[in-house]
Amino acid sequence: MTLPLSVLDVVPVFEGGSATQALSDTVAFAPKAEELGYLRYWVAEHHNTTSLATSAPAVLAGRLAAATTTLRVGSGGVLLPNHAPLVVAEQFGTLEALYPGRVDLGLGRAPGTDPRTARALRRSPEGAADFAGEIGELRGYFAPADRSTGIVAVPAADARPDLWVLGSSPGSGALAGSLGLPYAYAHQINPRDTAAALAAYRNAFRPSADLDRPRTLIAALVTVAPTDDEALTTASSYLLGKVLMRTSPHFDVFPAAARAAAHRWSPAEREFVRGIVEPQLIGGVETVASKLERLIGETGADELMALTVVPSQDDRLRSFRLLAEAARIVVSAPL
Secondary structure: OOOOEEEEEOOEOEOOOOHHHHHHHHHHHHHHHHHOOOOEEEEOOOOOOOOEOOOOHHHHHHHHHHHOOOOEEEEEEEEHHHOOHHHHHHHHHHHHHHOOOOEEEEEEOOOOOOHHHHHHOOOOHHHHHOHHHHHHHHHHHHOOOOHHHOOOOOOHHHOOOEEEEEEOOHHHHHHHHHHOOOEEEEOOOOHHHHHHHHHHHHHHOOOOOOOOOOOEEEEEEEEEOOOHHHHHHHHHHHHHHHHHHHHOOOOOOEOOHHHHHHOOOOHHHHHHHHHHHOOOEEEOHHHHHHHHHHHHHHHOOOOEEEEOOOOOHHHHHHHHHHHHHHHHHHHHOOO
């Protein structure tokens, strides 16, 4: 038995750095994840968000594919109502043609930005309401070309990536199941409904040409270090950033490690951070192994995707190496 591990990257920007540097760090990190045996590497989509350099997942996924040899690359996800399905099919069909058997197309329905920017993206409100219909249109472009429509997404008809539905609620799970597509759940966003969403997915699942049985992954916030205290210290830039998002009128980038280390946490901030940390996979190896075993046991997920937001590339690599160690403990545990 093995537990596949994968990477979710939001390409975070920290104080003292830049979006350009964050993108360079991501490209440098992907081969290291591949060397550690990670299965896939997804990049998110955000717009008008200076702390996250992930505005063009198709472009970045192509660069990551070029930097690696076996790693699956893709989107976690493309926010479909922001884009014409035809354009998404052309982009990801091209990626699949260039890197056959290595491309995933994760699809979400959120805007990934504020309302004003969503309008600038020409986002249609009807797109979010008819997410299933937009997925259906997209799937049609990846089917054998139907010349009667007069529209062919070149080269999508013969270069089809794996499609996934992303979500953070039981409703998204039910939708993914009804479409017969694999389901990726955002535990890092809504840990309360993880088990319910995966159960809704399995209950609604109908086999399709894409998938004959349910297939799931959970994306979680992960920081692993030699001890629980060190893991909290390593994650503190991200955690302070989450505090500042709620309390500061302007949030531009995640705080540097030195600023997070010097921060004097108020009781309210500590309680807020505790609520983030407790359901996620943050801690020493044994702590994370215990949490991971419980999470997989409660949900039956087939795969874990780790979101690790830390300022140091060395700390990030250490976290992914120790996560692999924690996963080995879980899969070797007696039933």
